[in-house]
Amino acid sequence: MDVPTREPDAERAHADALHVRVKELERRMLEAEDRLELLQIVASYGPAVDSGSPAGTAQLWTENGVYDTYPHVLTGRAAIEQMVTGDLHQQIIDGGAAHLLGLPHITISGDTAVVTNYSQLVLRDPDTDGFRVWRTGVNRWEFVRTADGWRATFRANRQLDGTSGARDLLASAIEPPGRREPGGEGMS
Numbered sequence: 001m002d003v004p005t006r007e008p009d010a011e012r013a014h015a016d017a018l019h020v021r022v023k024e025l026e027r028r029m030l031e032a033e034d035r036l037e038l039l040q041i042v043a044s045y046g047p048a049v050d051s052g053s054p055a056g057t058a059q060l061w062t063e064n065g066v067y068d069t070y071p072h073v074l075t076g077r078a079a080i081e082q083m084v085t086g087d088l089h090q091q092i093i094d095g096g097a098a099h100l101l102g103l104p105h106i107t108i109s110g111d112t113a114v115v116t117n118y119s120q121l122v123l124r125d126p127d128t129d130g131f132r133v134w135r136t137g138v139n140r141w142e143f144v145r146t147a148d149g150w151r152a153t154f155r156a157n158r159q160l161d162g163t164s165g166a167r168d169l170l171a172s173a174i175e176p177p178g179r180r181e182p183g184g185e186g187m188s
Helices: 008-050 054-058 077-085 087-094 164-172
Strands: 061-069 072-075 097-101 105-109 112-125 130-146 149-159
Touching (some): 008 105, 008 130, 008 149, 054 077, 149 164
Parallel strands (some): 061 149
Antiparallel strands (some): 097 112, 105 112, 112 130, 130 149
């Protein structure tokens, strides 16, 4: 029985097409892994701050990362750790609190990424033995790929209080990635 054989040119074209498909699948897999890692980092913030873990919270940022939670701007891991160990934060978590972060919008561009998501701070209400939403905000996280994985270089948090700051962060989710300067109520 004769086994059909391909012409050398047809075999080469088939191998080239297969190579292109494998490279595209590899690219898509790496992007999916990046998205999962970014999602995991954002999802880690709530448990880190609600458990009062200063190092666990600070490690989400680069060494000189910035957390702009208007009107306070924290620069560097040490400042972020101090936020977690500070009196206000300790009072909040001692009373019962949950930092809830919504599903993020993720944009990746090479070794940088921008993540935009909603967040709520829910506090225990001892008078009703229930919980109440204390704050609802919008976050813009800017990430860089490091030797240790993705780390935040910048996070801005703005409350959804009717002012333009939160709307500007939401709009930035559909704009091309780019650095917005920390500080001030608005982000324009």
